[in-house]
Amino acid sequence: MDPAQVDIPPLKDLTIDNITENVHMINSRCPDPRLKYLLERLVSHVHDFARETRLSTNEWMAAIQFLTSVGQICTDVRQEFILLSDVIGLSLLVDSIDHPKPAASTEGTVLGPFHTHEAEHESNGGTISHDPAGEPCLVLCTVKDTAGKPIEGVKIDIWETDSKGFYDVQYAERPGPDGRAVMESDVQGAFWFKAIVPVPYPIPHDGPVGKLLKLLKRHPYRPSHMHFMFEKKGYDHLITALYLRGDPYETSDAVFGVKESLLIDLGTVDAKQAEEYGVMEGSKLITYDFVLVSDEESRKLREKEAMAAMEKLGRRMKLYNGLPVPDVD
């Protein structure tokens, strides 16, 4: 680049006290107001963190090495940065901010690092888990809108571990996807399938995030759960999961995902159900009625909560593509 085009404010003699303001200045030429705001807040928080902790060079270098190792262990089927975000509660927080739920709707929770795009499509009644050691479980669900009207044609991603607590992608050698499927709700908003009873399992803890948990004296376990993701044009994308009540890790989930409204009790298949759904009488049963929020309702609630939060912070902001940026006019 031509040095003559350097039109940024002069930066020199930066100190503990003036560097933040100067980094903001050099970043202030960013043409995207949202990216500019994100960087402004990020730099402020990172600098305040260093100032408040008097971060040492050794600690900084340890952090550099930690983040590098987090990046380097990532593969197509392992996302250690999502795991890091999960164990510090950031994932749950971002989901709560981005997908606010009115009282009558199903709450969201963490996506986790094990959703894939290779699950096979299954029709109602299909079997999504083929682990012979898993305890069979019939799952009967519906999906409705906040007015109680069934929603047809919702694309539903479902995924769970095998009986040993591992997702299919955690096996180096595997014939194909298992313990996961993509389904579609029928005209009554119903979808049902044969799965296995979820079991508790540790998040992958043989990497840098596992080492961090160990240093913090935290266990890596998640309580038994089954993941669900709902997608249909016009409705807010719902990422959620159902948790088995009474699980030993119910109140200490390593990734902060459990919510009271998502806890379920395992039921038992009765004679009538056994005949209707073609499963053994007495086998385990999960039932749940999911409620989706419309895009419009979700957007309004998200924007209202965003502006209320900005007002509480005393910042003069406006919305830009639905997200807050400083109102500088």
Add this chain to the structure above:
Amino acid sequence: MDPAQVDIPPLKDLTIDNITENVHMINSRCPDPRLKYLLERLVSHVHDFARETRLSTNEWMAAIQFLTSVGQICTDVRQEFILLSDVIGLSLLVDSIDHPKPAASTEGTVLGPFHTHEAEHESNGGTISHDPAGEPCLVLCTVKDTAGKPIEGVKIDIWETDSKGFYDVQYAERPGPDGRAVMESDVQGAFWFKAIVPVPYPIPHDGPVGKLLKLLKRHPYRPSHMHFMFEKKGYDHLITALYLRGDPYETSDAVFGVKESLLIDLGTVDAKQAEEYGVMEGSKLITYDFVLVSDEESRKLREKEAMAAMEKLGRRMKLYNGLPVPDVD
């Protein structure tokens, strides 16, 4: 692990407002008070960042992917996380906090990602840069303590780019280290060597950090400089650099390293110097007198500044291995 050993506080139904406190609780069993404090501040800032920006799931995912790509481009000779820290001013800030300098001493600046441990030892008068296209430059320096007493036997790392603005390690095929050396000060505290006149150069910008700079409309250039690192038992480790005054990027360094006290004017070798040092009369000359601070003086200043900063924040803190932690007794 035995679930019966789960003695952490119950966590459930976490919301935008209560999650931070709950993450602090689950992390509070960490036996190392310094790591506990670092995590407490880190989680607070990361959560506040998400709340203040109303961080969206898409933005969060873009950040996850950005950090992953930063980690994945790192190699033995490329440290993109240090580069990221450099371009947001964090590296300079951490150095300022960890290595406070009394008025009479040489200021520190950013290490950058190109220091290596493979430089060859050179005696006084040695040539550290062998690029035939570089403009020869004689460098005459001394290193003294704050009382003006020469310090003998200081280990000095020196590194600079070639005439094209690349460090040796940036060439895939290279016969060995060049543009770098490790020297030792003599009994007069002097060290001198033959190098080339530094040139401005862009930091590596073909990776994720370069993409970020582009989005922010920032140039990736550093003004012409030569790096120095000083190490001797009893003295505070000094990482610094000398910058050529009048460089086109002097006031817009991509990594915020320039300080007035580290700016130098290129001199010219006179007849006497030419004979004494065995170089051409009229060739370029850099002279500088470095001043090191004792470990003791540095430690006292660092601890004093740390406690003053904590008091300003209104936090009741104590020092633990020289770094602040909450005083909870």
